[in-house]
Amino acid sequence: MLRALSIAAAAAIAAVGVAVAAGDAEHPHDYPFSFDSPVGGYDMGEVQRGFQVYQQVCASCHGMDNLAYRHLGEKGGPFALYMVRDHDTGELTPHVGKPAHGGRFVPVTENPYVRAIASNVMIADIDPSSGMETERAGRPEDYFRNPFPNEIAARATNGGAYPVDLSVITLARHGGADYIRSLLLGYDGESNGALHHNKYFPGGWIAMPPPLIEGAVAYADGTETTVEQYATDVTAFLQWAADPHMETRKRTGIIVLAFLLMLAGVLYLAYKQVWRGESH
Ligand code: HEC
Incomplete structure (x- = not known):
């Protein structure tokens, strides 16, 4: 009990400290x-x-x-891609972000939006032939620049x-x-x-x-x-x-x-x- 009280007192003092x-x-x-x-x-x-x-x-x-660029296209991500079948035409259309119902999730490796987002960024890397520092277009598996x-x-x-x-x-x-x-x-x-x-x-x-x-x-x-x-x-x-x-x-x-x-x-x-x- 005493211990609990002293912990509570310490927490209160710490809270006041932070507020100040x-x-x-x-x-x-x-x-x-x-x-x-x-x-x-x-x-x-x-x-x-x-x-x-x-x-x-x-x-x-x-x-x-x-964050890696691929995270944007994983399930629950803002650029997750789903293919949704149109009721009238029967055609599959792409839908960015989870549709209200249905839809087939497209793996990130095949998600053109995520690939486009990544490739617009220049990422520092080592040139595999010369060993020199260089920059290349980003890939979905790269972490944010x-x-x-x-x-x-x-x-x-x-x-x-x-x-x-x-x-x-x-x-x-x-x-x-x-x-x-x-x-x-x-x-x-x-x-x-x-x-x-x-x-x-x-x-x-x-x-x-x-x-x-x-x-x-x-x-x-x-x-x-x-x-x-x-x-x-x-x-x-x-x-x-x-x-x-x-x-x-x-x-x-x-x-x-x-x-x-x-x-x-x-x-x-x-x-x-x-x-x-x-x-x-
Ligand atoms: C020109 C550079 C610059 C840009 C652009 C910039 N920031 Fe900052 N940001 C800073 C610097 C420098 C600090 C540290 C400020 C300090 O400690 O006084 C900071 C601090 C912060 C903090 C921390 C505040 C805290 O409580 O410690 C947040 C949150 C933040 N920025 C969000 C953003 C967001 C969101 C954007 C884009 C809309 C943004 N910043 C754009 C330079 C920038």
Whole structure:
């Protein structure tokens, strides 16, 4: 008991410490993401557009070392390809992202979208004949290109600040997706050259210049190209990257719950049967 109390006290002190260290940062805006609820999944259109924003904007400073291009096309990925049979014509048509029902999953190695995404990126490699360093077009099995060869180079280009790896950033920050989205929208134009005022960043001043500019990324699906939309989309992509199996996990959870409920019902009936006629 005493031990439990002292652990609780230590935790409380640590929490206060973190709150103080966080300074005057504003509480993130609670945005209703599709994945927030216990049964909610990803909006794959959002995740696809978010990848585009990452690729065209964030990837010039931030790596995502845990991700390979092939992950984008695996089951549950934003560019997973399915062949769906048209009811009227009987023809098979490609569908990017899981269709509402049916569809045959196309293995990543045969997914032209993933191959195109990878081949648009130049990856550092060793030339097999000369042994010299070279660059080649990316392949689905390559991990995401890191914009810098090492942390020293990354800091040297960013005024001493380090653009963190974004692979699991929504899990690594208090406030998760809401914090990331708020941070991207938290600039007010105030800057001293090296640092930019952002009310959601602990301490209030961040070395990252406002990365999102209205209209800078062209969307093919007609979605509006505002800073707010970019922030929502790229955050959804970062959440998917950090937790790609969330949908399966939630589904399994629901099946387990349904099973337990059924089991409880059966046990109750068995109990009634066994004790029928007994006074207790
Ligand atoms: C010009 C380079 C640059 C670009 C482009 C850029 N960032 Fe950053 N980012 C940085 C730097 C530098 C830091 C470290 C800031 C600091 O520590 O003050 C950072 C920090 C961050 C952080 C961590 C904040 C924290 O709580 O520690 C997140 C999240 C982030 N960036 C997301 C993004 C996203 C998403 C994009 C694309 C929309 C993006 N960044 C584009 C340079 C960049």
